[in-house]
Amino acid sequence: MSKLKKRKFIFVVGGVLSGVGKGVTTASLGAIFKAKGFSVTALKIDPYVNVDAGTMNPIEHGEVFVTDDGDETDQDMGNYERFLDTDLYADxxxxxxxxxxxxIENERAMKYKGKCVEVVPHIPEEVIRRIETAAKEKNADITLIEVGGTLGEYQNLIFLEAARMMKMKNPENIAVVMVSYLPVPSHLGEMKTKPTQYAS
Structure with missing residues (x-):
């Protein structure tokens, strides 16, 4: 039974540089919400043109995590499964x-009924459809969405646009968490926040 009237979606994004712990942050947030009695699921977005992680060089991208339904995914999915004590799937x-x-397959199947298919809005709409499908499949109160890479990368624009569109439609149900690197140059001895300010 859902504890919330409406589903909540939390996007976890990174700034300044990658590898700062977005995956563990996402999994940890999920574990905290689950401990509070909420139904939780998590999604990983990889901003690569590869269809799955199975063809990516593991030295470059990291180990592949294979889900129960055989999908070859990012290793962060393994963290989500362990922290949330659940099975995740291709969705x-x-x-x-x-x-x-x-x-493209939908366009070929005439699902757009002859309309001109464009990057915006059709690509972000497909991202939103996939996020909402995953939330519905798990009957999740809270869905955490980790966007790989960093905010400033061009390839993340479609996913950030999807988050913006969701936020515009339901502002009270969407949140964004930013995980960023705050350097402390040894010659200064103080934390510098400007890179993070520009990253957001």
Whole structure:
């Protein structure tokens, strides 16, 4: 039974540089919400044109995590499963390639009824559809969405646009968490926040 009247969506994004712990942050937030009695699921977005992580060099991208339904995904999915003590599936993972492939297949199948299919709004709408499908499949009160890479990367624009569109439609149900690197240069001995300010 859901504890909330409306589903909540939390986007976890990174600033300044990658590898600052967005995956563990996402999994930890999920574990905290679950401990408070909420139903939680998590999604990973990889901003690559690859359809899945199976063809990516593990030295470059990291180990592949294979879900119960055989989807080859990012290793962060393993963290989500362990922290949330649940099984995740292909619906919980998306890449730029997977999103574009779906839109192109829908266009070929005439699902857009002859309309001109455009990057905006059709690509972000497909991202939103996938996020909402994953939330519905798990009957989640709270859905955490980790966006790989950093905010300033061009390839993340479609996912950030999807977050913006969701926020405009339901501002009380969307939140964004930013995980960022705050350097402390040894010659200064003080934390510098400007890179994070520009990253957001």
């Amino acid at each position: 919980n993972y998306m890449t730029t390639g997977r999103v574009y492939l779906s839109v």
